[in-house]
Amino acid sequence: MKLSDRVKTISYLKAHAPEVLRGLAEGREPLVITLHGEAKAVLQDIASYEQTQETLSLLKMLAMSNKSLEEGKVRPLGKAFTGIRKRVKA
Numbered sequence: 001m002k003l004s005d006r007v008k009t010i011s012y013l014k015a016h017a018p019e020v021l022r023g024l025a026e027g028r029e030p031l032v033i034t035l036h037g038e039a040k041a042v043l044q045d046i047a048s049y050e051q052t053q054e055t056l057s058l059l060k061m062l063a064m065s066n067k068s069l070e071e072g073k074v075r076p077l078g079k080a081f082t083g084i085r086k087r088v089k090a
Contacts, residue, residue, distance in 0.1 A: 003032060006029055006030060006032055007034060007039070008034070009033070010033055010034065010040070013033055020043070024044060024045040025047075028044075028045055028047065028048050030042050030043060030044040
């Protein structure tokens, strides 16, 4: 995807909003909106947005796990499950 092909002015968006929204849903490619020649916003369909948010959440969890591992905040699997079982029974 070439982002430079997906740049529109705010005036274009105002005049063609329904068409732009349909295009976002069908093409699933983001659209850059400019104001006075400067990029100001990115529009994307809701499915792509949700997928991006899920991906970011997974990456954050992975980074947190790596940090815990580097800090030595780990324990053997057996002990971890024993602790979980105790909490579930309580």
